[in-house]
Amino acid sequence: MSHTDVEASASETLLVEPSRLSPTRRALGTVLRSRELSIFLVLVAVTVLATSKNESFLFSSDGLRNFLLNPSILLLLAVGQGVVIITRNVDLSVGSVMALTAYLTGRLFIEVPGIPVVAVIAACLVVGALLGLVNGALVAYGGVPALVITLGTLYIYRGIMLTWAGSDRINAGDLPREFLRLGTRTTLGIPWMTILAFVVLAAVGYYLHTARGGREMYAIGSDPDAAVLYGLPVKRRLLAAFVLSGALAGLAGALYTARYGTVSSSVGSGIELQAVAAAVIGGIAIFGGSGTVWGAAIGAFLLVTINRALPSLGIEDFWQRAVVGVLILGAIVLDRVLATRQARKLAESRDHS
Amino acid sequence: MKFHTRRPTALAAILLSATLALTACGSDDTGSDSEGGDSGSGGGDLSMTMLPKNLGNAYFDTSTKGAMSAADELSIDLEEVGPETGSPDAQVSYINTAAQQGKDALILSANDPEALCDAIDEARSADVKVITFDADTNPECRDLFINAATSEGIAAKQLELISEQIGGSGEIAILSATANATNQNAWIEMMEAELAENPDYADIELVDTVYGDDEDQKSFDQTEALLQNHPDLKGIISPTTVGIAAAARYLSDSEFKGKVALTGLGTPNQMREFVEDGTVTAFALWNPGDLGFLATYAAAALVAGDITGEEGDSFDAGELGTFEVGADGVVLLGEPFTFNTDNIADFDF
Numbered sequence: 001m002s003h004t005d006v007e008a009s010a011s012e013t014l015l016v017e018p019s020r021l022s023p024t025r026r027a028l029g030t031v032l033r034s035r036e037l038s039i040f041l042v043l044v045a046v047t048v049l050a051t052s053k054n055e056s057f058l059f060s061s062d063g064l065r066n067f068l069l070n071p072s073i074l075l076l077l078a079v080g081q082g083v084v085i086i087t088r089n090v091d092l093s094v095g096s097v098m099a100l101t102a103y104l105t106g107r108l109f110i111e112v113p114g115i116p117v118v119a120v121i122a123a124c125l126v127v128g129a130l131l132g133l134v135n136g137a138l139v140a141y142g143g144v145p146a147l148v149i150t151l152g153t154l155y156i157y158r159g160i161m162l163t164w165a166g167s168d169r170i171n172a173g174d175l176p177r178e179f180l181r182l183g184t185r186t187t188l189g190i191p192w193m194t195i196l197a198f199v200v201l202a203a204v205g206y207y208l209h210t211a212r213g214g215r216e217m218y219a220i221g222s223d224p225d226a227a228v229l230y231g232l233p234v235k236r237r238l239l240a241a242f243v244l245s246g247a248l249a250g251l252a253g254a255l256y257t258a259r260y261g262t263v264s265s266s267v268g269s270g271i272e273l274q275a276v277a278a279a280v281i282g283g284i285a286i287f288g289g290s291g292t293v294w295g296a297a298i299g300a301f302l303l304v305t306i307n308r309a310l311p312s313l314g315i316e317d318f319w320q321r322a323v324v325g326v327l328i329l330g331a332i333v334l335d336r337v338l339a340t341r342q343a344r345k346l347a348e349s350r351d352h353s
Numbered sequence: 354m355k356f357h358t359r360r361p362t363a364l365a366a367i368l369l370s371a372t373l374a375l376t377a378c379g380s381d382d383t384g385s386d387s388e389g390g391d392s393g394s395g396g397g398d399l400s401m402t403m404l405p406k407n408l409g410n411a412y413f414d415t416s417t418k419g420a421m422s423a424a425d426e427l428s429i430d431l432e433e434v435g436p437e438t439g440s441p442d443a444q445v446s447y448i449n450t451a452a453q454q455g456k457d458a459l460i461l462s463a464n465d466p467e468a469l470c471d472a473i474d475e476a477r478s479a480d481v482k483v484i485t486f487d488a489d490t491n492p493e494c495r496d497l498f499i500n501a502a503t504s505e506g507i508a509a510k511q512l513e514l515i516s517e518q519i520g521g522s523g524e525i526a527i528l529s530a531t532a533n534a535t536n537q538n539a540w541i542e543m544m545e546a547e548l549a550e551n552p553d554y555a556d557i558e559l560v561d562t563v564y565g566d567d568e569d570q571k572s573f574d575q576t577e578a579l580l581q582n583h584p585d586l587k588g589i590i591s592p593t594t595v596g597i598a599a600a601a602r603y604l605s606d607s608e609f610k611g612k613v614a615l616t617g618l619g620t621p622n623q624m625r626e627f628v629e630d631g632t633v634t635a636f637a638l639w640n641p642g643d644l645g646f647l648a649t650y651a652a653a654a655l656v657a658g659d660i661t662g663e664e665g666d667s668f669d670a671g672e673l674g675t676f677e678v679g680a681d682g683v684v685l686l687g688e689p690f691t692f693n694t695d696n697i698a699d700f701d702f
Contacts, residue, residue: 056581062607066577166437172602173626180626184606261602262569262623264595311563311578 035283035334036295043302050309057312065191069184071304072197073259075297076252077271078278079204080245082296085279086208087241088221088288089139089146094249094275095268096157097131101253102263103161106170109179117179124254125247131157132246136239154272165265172261183258193255200248205293217241221288277324278303281331285339302327399656400430401649402451404444404461406488408435411622412641413462415702416487419642420460423649426671431649441465445472452476458652460645462487470494482655486648487641492681496655496662499648501639502689504536507592508543510637510689511617512554515588518614518634522556523587526579528600528617530567530593540592560586565596572599580609591617597636601627621692621700628697635693639686641702647673647686 021029047067050057057063077094084091101124108120131153138149172180185192208214217237220227227234257263282299284291303324310320403420405413417433424431434450436443441464451459452475459481463469466489473483473494486499502510515525527544529537541562548554560583565572572595580586580603591597597619604610605627619636627633647670654660654668666678676684692700 054581056584060608062577062609063581070574169623171598171623171626172605173622173629181606260569260573260599261626262595262598264569266568267570307574308577311575312581314582 034295035331035338036292036298039282039295039298039302043298043305046302046305046309050305050312054312057309064189065184065186066308067305068194069191069259070308071301072191072193073252073255074271074274074278074304075197075300076200076248076255077275078282078296078300079201079293080248081272081275082279082282082284082291082293083204083208083217084146084241084245085276085284085286086221086288086291087217087238088224089238089241090150090276090286091132091135091146091242091245092150092272092276093131093135093153093157094245094252095270095272096154096161097128097246097249098253098256098268098271099263099265100131100157100161100164101128101250102256102267103165103170103253105254105257106174106263109176110170110174117176117182120179121251121254124250126250128250128253129243129247132243132249133239135246136242139242140235140238158269162265165263169265170257170263175257175261179258180261183255183261193259196251196255200251201293201297204244208293213237213240218289221290223289274303275300277328281327283331283335285335286332398428398430399457399653400454401432401458401460401652402447402454402456403431403433403645403649404447404451404459405433405435406444406462406464407438408433411702412620415700416462416641416645416648419640419645420649421645423646423653423671427649427653429649429653441468444469448472448476452479452481455479456481457656458482458484460484460486460648460652463490464488466490482652484648484652484655486644489683492683496682497651497678498681498683499644499651500683500685501641501644502687503685504539505543506688507618507637508540508547510691511540511590511592512544512547512551512557514616514635514637514691515590515614516554516557518616519557519587521553524558524560524583524585525588525590526561526563526583526586527559528572528575528579528589528591528593528596529562529564530596532564534567534593537592544590565591565593565599567593567595569595569599572596573603576600576603577607580607580613586613588614588616591615591619593617594619594623594638597633598623598627601632605630605632618689619692620702621697622702624692625697628692628694635691637689637691640690640700642700643673643690644686646670647676647684651676651684 047058051059058067077098081091081094104127105120105124108115108123135146135150135153138144138153139146142149182192187195208217216227216232219230219232220234220237224234253268256267278299279291279296280286280299281302282291282295282297284296306323307320310323401424403417405417407413413435421431423429434447436447444461444464448459448461448469449472459476461483463485469490473490477483477496483495484497484499485495487501489495489498489500492498519525527541529541545559548557548559561579563575563579565575572591576589576599579589589600591600597615597617600615601624604613604615610632615633616636618638620638624633624636650670650673651660651668655662660666660668660678662678662682664678664680664682667675669675678684
């Protein structure tokens with residue numbers, strides 16, 4: 001509320017003409033004002049609270065491992081989802097893609113004994129990317145809203161999985177030990193799956209932030225019509241976004257099987273909504289054009305950590321879901337408030353000059 | 354594979370039996386008067402139909418295998434048919450077919466206690482003996498029900514196993530299916546009562562009951578929460594196959610492996626990995642092979658007229674021994690079967 005004049009003018013400069021500030025102040029200002037930071041602070045608060053109540057939440061070998069490990073599957077989905085949402089689309093089929101590749105992972109190990117783990121993961125990536133390509137092609141060339149297309153493919157992909165799997169299920173005994181160990185293996189206390197998820201996150205985040213293709217995705221999301229008029233390769237970028245989302249869902253499927261060791265037909269149902277929630281909570285605007293995958297990743301961490309922390313704090317199941325709902329609503333309200341304030345400030349500064 | 358070959362077979366059977374019924378109509382009127390003589394379709398051998406909830410299900414594959422070996426011993430011509438999915442209406446056409454074929458008996462695991470009764474009534478009025486196993490219909494619409502284990506037996510077995518594994522004292526918790534699952538709640542209630550009353554379990558304290566909703570991931574997460582919230586936990590009972598497998602998977606690579614005991618109801622295929630790696634020492638379920646075996650013997654005894662399904666009737670079931678029909682025409686297989694390192698390799702379901 002009580003901004004000093006210096007701060008107020010700095011924040012205004014950052015908004016209107018960032019290049020007038022020194023790079024350090026600019027970076028500092030961006031970080032301090034970022035949505036990612038506030039979500040990160042919530043995450044820290046939840047973790048501290050849960051740990052103070054129950055030390056083993058973080059300070060036991062299982063606790064730390066699970067803290068890092070459990071969000072990694074959702075993190076991958078949230079990163080893919082984040083990219084799609086930034087282009088003002090949505091991919092609801094990720095849960096079904098994940099289910100298909102999770103089952104594919106199990107089947108490959110059963111049908112082809114001795115198949116290398118790398119080959120299975122590659123197969124999941126390829127299948128996921130192909131399923132994503134179908135989504136992308138329908139959205140980019142069909143001109144139908146992604147919400148409808150991916151809602152359709154959500155059911156189609158799940159139907160394929162149900163027909164294929166039937167009442168069959170993959171059991172831990174069907175999978176090679178080395179693959180199952182992948183699910184919990186750690187290096188210096190950090191699980192491999194988490195490292196993998198972070199590498200993907202870093203690559204995608206860097207691409208979005210610096211590469212031409214990444215910036216164009218933001219431009220498409222800000223104003224799709226303007227992007228077309230400007231001559232951006234809109235269709236190609238949309239295809240890329242959906243292929244990425246599909247491939248990451250495919251990877252998540254393989255990791256799911258490694259982690260949980262059991263694949264039944266209900267795998268991943270509803271997880272697409274968690275991925276959207278993680279992206280939105282992490283500050284990606286649902287109408288595209290703003291936000292970062294870093295935010296989506298922190299959002300994924302926050303969702304999973306809250307779900308882990310609330311039982312430890314003795315809070316009932318129902319409230320766990322309600323808390324997630326409040327977080328989503330809060331994120332969207334905050335989004336609107338910030339957007340209107342920003343628009344007002346921009347208008348004001350234009351009037352001044 | 355099975356699916357593709359069986360559908361046409363069933364279809365052909367319907368067509369065949371329809372034509373047979375047309376030609377046989379005349380002789381049926383006189384033939385049905387003589388009670389004992391209607392088993393003669395296959396040169397004195399009995400002919401029966403086995404109808405599981407669905408095909409391609411390892412559990413029922415095992416029960417059918419048991420039934421087939423009993424059929425061999427009794428030289429019964431036993432045929433397995435069944436739908437691909439476990440929906441109630443899917444079984445109706447198979448029941449009608451068995452009636453039209455004039456089978457001596459139908460052994461089925463009912464997908465619904467109510468919905469099948471009309472079809473079953475029709476079959477019974479065509480002199481087909483109807484025996485349910487694994488899952489019952491309403492008692493009045495079948496002749497016998499072969500029950501795998503009683504709720505009391507299941508509850509007692511699980512307590513016995515956990516008590517053995519934690520050395521008779523300490524904190525235990527239950528990881529159940531959904532909060533309103535009828536079977537699980539009945540077992541949990543009985544276990545609670547037994548814990549309170551039985552002096553053998555005086556030192557065992559049930560500290561928590563959580564629900565994994567029969568979802569792998571949720572059961573997994575609930576196991577984690579249980580271990581975190583109760584640092585002194587000695588054992589977990591999970592009376593649901595999904596729950597016990599998820600809990601075992603969590604335990605198998607956590608710091609609690611071997612320190613926290615886990616038992617409950619599971620299937621050998623799901624639990625094999627965890628019994629072999631030492632996470633789980635023993636768990637319970639019934640043996641579906643024995644269940645199918647007993648059902649076939651009971652069906653033969655019914656058809657032969659050795660028993661009528663009245664309470665107190667008793668019949669011989671080969672290597673399983675002698676069984677007595679209880680109230681409501683229920684035959685109890687026995688106590689739940691315990692699976693452990695020594696015998697788990699013998700089972701595939």
